[in-house]
């Protein structure tokens with residue numbers, strides 16, 4: 001998978017050089033290219049924003065640098081990319097979105113800042129790729145970079161070969177629509193707190209049943225909305 005990220009804070013993504021995704025990049029599983037939007041400006045101040053038509057507080061990102069950046073990236077692409085813009089007004093990103101993204105050949109992420117990007121950019125981007133406005137959740141960030149970092153990690157780790165043991169992906173929260181069961185390791189007693197005896201029993205059937213019950217109990221207590229989704233699927 002190829003990932004292009006366009007941002008006015010390219011250094012923000014230096015962290016993608018380390019950890020799992022760093023290894024995936026060096027092994028060629030992931031081809032991540034970070035671009036500074038200001039490289040597509042032509043004035044002395046490398047201007048990317050201007051005042052909003054119609055008035056109002058804050059600034060809006062100018063369309064011209066975005067148009068030139070997307071043209072160059074899409075032109076250089078082997079296949080029609082999916083172009084993802086984080087937005088508070090987007091569809092919420094879920095594990096299903098992460099799974100969908102992990103199967104794509106080429107994703108271009110456009111990180112907005114200020115009060116957002118001139119709306120015409122999303123329309124123009126539709127001539128170059130499949131445009132998706134995606135929200136990380138119902139809270140307000142200052143820009144798209146944190147959302148893109150989360151999406152790249154959530155999707156990148158699902159790419160076959162990125163995570164060492166693929167079995168570990170199956171029993172995670174949200175993978176089966178439920179929250180994950182609690183985990184324990186040595187010592188069996190820690191500060192007078194014991195590991196649940198069933199986990200020390202060696203009875204794999206009993207362990208599996210206990211873990212499933214824990215998933216359902218936790219989901220009911222913390223995320224009843226997920227249970228109704230499950231019941232809907234039943």
Ligand SMILES: Nc1cc(-c2ccc3ccn(Cc4ccccc4)c3c2)n[nH]1
Nearest residue numbers: 086087088112113136137141142143144
């Ligand atoms: N889930 C989620 C995504 C964002 C997000 C994404 C991109 C941008 C670009 C500028 N801002 C700041 C902004 C705040 C509020 C209203 C308009 C713009 C962004 C916020 N916030 N929350």
